[in-house]
Amino acid sequence: MDFSDINFSLLIASLIVAATPILLAALGELITEKSGVLNLGVEGMMIFGAISGFIVTIETNNPWLGFLCSCIGGMLLASIFAVVTQIFRANQVASGLALTLFGLGLSALLGQSYTGIKPVAFPDMHIPILADIPIIGIILFQHDFIVYFSIFAVISVYFLFRNSHFGLIIKAVGENHDSAHALGYKVILIRFFTILIGGAFAGLGGGYLSLVRVPQWTEGMTAGAGWIALALVVFASWQPFRLLIGAYIFGGITLLQLNLQALGLEINVALLSMSPYLVTIGVLVFMSARRNKNSLDAPRSLGKTFFGL
Amino acid sequence: MKILKIFSLVLSTFVVSGVFASDMKVGFIYIGPPGDHGWNYQHDVGRQAVDEAFGGKVETVFQENVPESADAERVMTQMALSGADMIFATSFGYMDPVINVAKKFPNVKFEHATGYKTADNVSTYSARFYEGRTVIGHVAGKMTKSNKIGYVASYPIPEVVRGINSAYLAAKAANPNVEFKVIWIFTWYDPAKEADAAKTLIQQGADVIMQHVDSSAIMTVAEEAGVYAFGQASDMSEFGPNAHLTAIINGWAPYYVKRVQQAMDGTWKGGEQTFDGIGAGMVIIGNMSDKIPANVRKEAQDLANGIASGDIHPFTGPVNKQDGSPWLASGETADIGTLLGMNFYVEGIEGDIPQ
Numbered sequence: 001m002d003f004s005d006i007n008f009s010l011l012i013a014s015l016i017v018a019a020t021p022i023l024l025a026a027l028g029e030l031i032t033e034k035s036g037v038l039n040l041g042v043e044g045m046m047i048f049g050a051i052s053g054f055i056v057t058i059e060t061n062n063p064w065l066g067f068l069c070s071c072i073g074g075m076l077l078a079s080i081f082a083v084v085t086q087i088f089r090a091n092q093v094a095s096g097l098a099l100t101l102f103g104l105g106l107s108a109l110l111g112q113s114y115t116g117i118k119p120v121a122f123p124d125m126h127i128p129i130l131a132d133i134p135i136i137g138i139i140l141f142q143h144d145f146i147v148y149f150s151i152f153a154v155i156s157v158y159f160l161f162r163n164s165h166f167g168l169i170i171k172a173v174g175e176n177h178d179s180a181h182a183l184g185y186k187v188i189l190i191r192f193f194t195i196l197i198g199g200a201f202a203g204l205g206g207g208y209l210s211l212v213r214v215p216q217w218t219e220g221m222t223a224g225a226g227w228i229a230l231a232l233v234v235f236a237s238w239q240p241f242r243l244l245i246g247a248y249i250f251g252g253i254t255l256l257q258l259n260l261q262a263l264g265l266e267i268n269v270a271l272l273s274m275s276p277y278l279v280t281i282g283v284l285v286f287m288s289a290r291r292n293k294n295s296l297d298a299p300r301s302l303g304k305t306f307f308g309l
Numbered sequence: 310m311k312i313l314k315i316f317s318l319v320l321s322t323f324v325v326s327g328v329f330a331s332d333m334k335v336g337f338i339y340i341g342p343p344g345d346h347g348w349n350y351q352h353d354v355g356r357q358a359v360d361e362a363f364g365g366k367v368e369t370v371f372q373e374n375v376p377e378s379a380d381a382e383r384v385m386t387q388m389a390l391s392g393a394d395m396i397f398a399t400s401f402g403y404m405d406p407v408i409n410v411a412k413k414f415p416n417v418k419f420e421h422a423t424g425y426k427t428a429d430n431v432s433t434y435s436a437r438f439y440e441g442r443t444v445i446g447h448v449a450g451k452m453t454k455s456n457k458i459g460y461v462a463s464y465p466i467p468e469v470v471r472g473i474n475s476a477y478l479a480a481k482a483a484n485p486n487v488e489f490k491v492i493w494i495f496t497w498y499d500p501a502k503e504a505d506a507a508k509t510l511i512q513q514g515a516d517v518i519m520q521h522v523d524s525s526a527i528m529t530v531a532e533e534a535g536v537y538a539f540g541q542a543s544d545m546s547e548f549g550p551n552a553h554l555t556a557i558i559n560g561w562a563p564y565y566v567k568r569v570q571q572a573m574d575g576t577w578k579g580g581e582q583t584f585d586g587i588g589a590g591m592v593i594i595g596n597m598s599d600k601i602p603a604n605v606r607k608e609a610q611d612l613a614n615g616i617a618s619g620d621i622h623p624f625t626g627p628v629n630k631q632d633g634s635p636w637l638a639s640g641e642t643a644d645i646g647t648l649l650g651m652n653f654y655v656e657g658i659e660g661d662i663p664q
Binding site: 006007011021108112116117121209215223254255262263268 | 345459490491502505509512513514515525526530547548
């Protein structure tokens, strides 16, 4: 056993890459849930974003356009959810599950002639000067645009909910849609907007999977990432920075586990693979046991249908 | 997730029923999508061969993404109820479900891939993939410069352990300095996880990657990193034109056609255990890349020919177990029982098989 085989700066750099798809999808879901809408269709929107971005990148050889279309693909699927739950007032849980099934099926259909093709590489952006700093340069400043964007998005969402008027309106709608409605806010319109944003982020996360992280198209390639993103939102108790940490811990444990195995270390693989989920459950139990007023910090109208006009 | 699977199963079981009458109806269940370009793809190639061989006389139906759980029982029950005369269950984990469903439908013939439980109406079939792994293990040993070979493994079942051992023995014989790094990812099909495992192995210095998981993600990663890899179940050179050295291709078509024919003739028997290799064409060594030096290509081909003719056995002593205790004496070859239940590493491989 030789620990020198593990290059820790590379390990941290790749955990950031590994965590980016779930981070993006979870961030989108966080915004959606903040407005009181529970969209369980993250997995479906992700995979649809993955295939949309992949097809466009193959056809145009332009990964930037591909990422844009990932977002649009995610938004398209999200718009179905929005119409069904906000206008026709269908049950959000059932609609979200249906959206996942629909997304998985539709993407498999669209992707049939796109297996076995490789998209053009999406270049890393080495930030001048900073990228050359030993260790930190490799860890932080030699990634691609989407990684930087995901971190920037986390910071933006933090300030959106903390400092902006619009963020407060979204929060108000999510906490109590009747009061928000009484104050004159357009509950349905705002929820429509946050659902679409959630879809765009999920789609982008999916696109990152098919264009950068794997990079190829295979049926069902998200393999549950959308569900992990959903759990992550609860784990982070709806706070963007906790979300970032949670995503990186999740990515980190996964990769560390692989690294230790490759060293031939005697570890209980099953236990280690399970640990992110155990931590999530642990955190949930801890939080709900704490009987403070904001115990779970969940938006109080989460998942409830708004029957006003 | 569970609910989802059930939903999708219920939805899709209605899709598999046919319209026109045929002499026989044969069902197939797959663990993943046939579009995986790997394991399931080859079973589907076999199914299509059945379609072609019998024209309109045999109707085939299939169900993809069937989990290895009670869901498998439900799918097979549904197939049997809708008139299937024969069912091919193409993954190890369908073993107990097959036995359970076979009890309920004594007139339906069941074929289970890679398992070891049989019944009056259940036969098993498996390929000696380890023969193919011996050949690619030799190539890997010759091609590595760093002397580190990475191995992405799925579940710690005998078939996978057997593959690691045979590949290691061949690689070690070709290159005494070779070292194996094994990562178990506990899934047959998860492109992102497979890619992560391959990247980890490459970061730790491996320059040839072998895989016993189903997707082509590892080939793509190897191509990007400029290292070598082998196609799993199918030729995967389209995913890595430079990385792809050769492939172990599963040839199910002859077996499927033969068994369906036997079922039609009334000569099909349950309780049989087929275990064929390179000789019978169930394991095929794919095209060898010209990145492999000509002499190594020839050695690999000779090895494959020798195994096919029975002159060479991949597990020939002297071989010790990992803990140093003797397993095979000099010249002795492994018996089938030990191979089918293999649960130990041979001497020289580091790490433990997870339990």
